Amino acid sequence: xxxxxxxxxxxxNEEEPxxxxxxxxxxxxxxxxxxxxxxxSQGPEYVxxxxxxxxxxxxxxxxxxxxxxxxxxxxxxATLRDAAxxxxxxxxxxxxxxxGAGTRLTVKP
Amino acid sequence: SxxxxxxxxTLVQPVGSPLSLECTVEGxxxxxxxxxxxxxxxxxxxxxxxxxxxxxxxxxxxxxxxxRPQDRQFIxxxxxxxxxxxxxxxxxxxQPGQGIYxxxxGSGTRLTVV
Numbered sequence: 272x273x274x275x276x277x278x279x280x281x282x283x284n285e286e287e288p289x290x291x292x293x294x295x296x297x298x299x300x301x302x303x304x305x306x307x308x309x310x311x312s313q314g315p316e317y318v319x320x321x322x323x324x325x326x327x328x329x330x331x332x333x334x335x336x337x338x339x340x341x342x343x344x345x346x347x348x349a350t351l352r353d354a355a356x357x358x359x360x361x362x363x364x365x366x367x368x369x370x371g372a373g374t375r376l377t378v379k380p
Numbered sequence: 381s382x383x384x385x386x387x388x389x390t391l392v393q394p395v396g397s398p399l400s401l402e403c404t405v406e407g408x409x410x411x412x413x414x415x416x417x418x419x420x421x422x423x424x425x426x427x428x429x430x431x432x433x434x435x436x437x438x439x440x441x442x443x444x445x446x447x448r449p450q451d452r453q454f455i456x457x458x459x460x461x462x463x464x465x466x467x468x469x470x471x472x473x474x475q476p477g478q479g480i481y482x483x484x485x486g487s488g489t490r491l492t493v494v
Contacts, residue, residue, distance in 0.1 A: 305482055314470045314485030315424070360482075370416075370424040 275359045280375040283349045291344040291374050293359030298339055305360040306333065306344050307370075315358065315370070318344065354378045382408040386471050386486030393493055399444075399458040401489050403471030406452070413454040414472040414483070415446055424470065430454060466493045 276294040283289040295304065303322050307315040319326055319333045321342070326333040332345040346353055358373040383406045393399060405411055415427040426439045428446035436446050443462060447455045454471060471486040 307482070312468075312488075312490070314472070314488050315483075316485065317482045320482065369426065372423045 275361055275371055277357075277359050277371065277374045279372065280377065282377045282379060283346075285351060285378055285380050286348050289346040289349045289353070289376065289378075291346075291357050291359075291376065292341065293343070294341045295359065295361065296340040298361075300339070302361075304333070304335060304339075304342050306331070307358045307360060308355040309358070309373070310352075310355045318357070349376075349378045351378050351380060382406065382411065382473055382475065382484050384471055384473055384484055384486035386489060388489055389487065390490045391492070393461050393491065395463055395493055396460050399456070399461050399465070399491070401456040401469055401471075401491075403454040403456075403486055404452055405454075405473050408473065408475050409451060411452065411473045411475055413448065414474075415454065415456050416470040416472060418468040418470065420467070428456070461493045463493050466491055 274297055281291060303320050305320040306318040308318050309315040319328055319331050321333045321335050323335060323339065325335060334343045334345060336342065344357060354376055356373040356375050358370050361369055385404045387402060412429060412431050414429045416424045417427050418424050427444060428436055428438055430436050430448045433448055433451055436448060443460060444456060444458050456469060458465065469489045469491060472483045474483045
């Protein structure tokens with residue numbers, strides 16, 4: 272199974288961009304990279320996923336390194352509502368999705 | 381799209397009492413179902429998953445059990461709660477064959493064992 276490494280915590284100012292890194296050096300060539308986030312007292316919610324090229328949706332952008340050993344979740348303008356724990360998820364194996372400790376993002380007004 | 385109903389939202393139970401948490405799913409059939417637990421300030425721990433009626437796989441040995449009596453119903457139980465069972469319990473669903481779109485989580489049950 273692929274393993275991921277994320278910083279425990281990050282801080283950002285409101286209205287500024289945020290770059291959340293994730294290392295996944297053991298990922299295989301066909302594994303998708305998923306990102307989820309968990310707002311306080313809620314279940315995790317899907318943010319974005321990608322395979323090789325960069326991806327954009329209404330919530331965020333995902334920049335994937337050319338060697339696919341790392342990726343960066345980009346929030347273009349952080350708001351107070353983006354304060355959450357962000358998880359970079361290894362790919363599916365054996366019908367489960369494993370969540371690590373994630374990165375706790377604090378957004379300062 | 382699939383919807384998960386999880387109840388109750390909060391629960392306070394004494395040590396040694398039984399537990400039953402229920403999760404039901406709408407908008408999908410033959411889903412994979414999951415129970416996760418999150419201790420205070422910690423990450424999510426997968427407890428059980430099910431790929432079909434009556435099929436339960438356990439990830440962590442403990443005094444909890446799970447059952448799937450119907451296709452879209454998943455129940456988490458305990459005969460005697462321990463203090464260490466306190467936490468945030470989350471039910472999740474994914475649809476086989478649509479895995480790249482990931483999971484949908486319920487709103488969770490916050491259990492406090494006193």
